[in-house]
Amino acid sequence: MEEASDKRLHLASIDIDALAEALRRGGDAYLDPATGRIHDYRDEAGDEAIRIESGSGGSYSEIQAFVDHVSDPALKDELEDALDGHRLFRDVGDVIKEAPERIRTAWAEYRQTEAKLRALSWLESTGLVPQSEIDAERATLQAAAASSLGNL
Structure with a gap:
């Protein structure tokens, strides 16, 4: 949905990291469309505040894409076993905590990038940004x- 140009924000004026975190953590958060700032309270965000609907911190398919790129067979088996569990997000995190540094770094970069992609999708749905x-x-x-996954 395209809105009038005077109501539009430039992507550079929005803290994508803060938006991604607001989407991940749940609860109430608001985007001030006049400034692009993210606020925890509606009254801080102004009269035209847009509620940021919380979502997921990640999805099974995102984790599976990461695991599919792991080249170490033993680590990949451990991660795939964790994906089959009832507490898959926690179990995968536990396996990664014990993984080599390059895997932990790649995981952190990958998760942050995926969170930003979810934030972009949310912004796209608002029509506030070109x-x-x-x-x-x-x-x-x-x-x-793709670069993060290439380091595995």
Whole structure:
């Protein structure tokens, strides 16, 4: 949905990390469309505040994409076993905590990039940011995600 240009924000004015965190943690958070700032309380965000609907901190498919790129057979087996468990997010995290540093670093980078991609999708749904800016940033983030996976 395209809105009038005077109501639009530039992507650079929005703290994507803060938006990604607000989406991940749940609860109430608000975007001030006048400034692009993320607030925990509606009254801080102004009269036109947009509620940030909380989502998931990640998805099974995101974790599976990471695991699919792990080259160490023993580690990959451990991660796949963790994916089959009832507490898969915790179990995968536990396996990664014990993994080599390069895996832990790649996981952290990958998760952060995926969180930013979810934030971009949320922004896209609001129509507040020009689509061309979202598309350009999405391409950059997808390249970063691919780079993180390439280090496995």
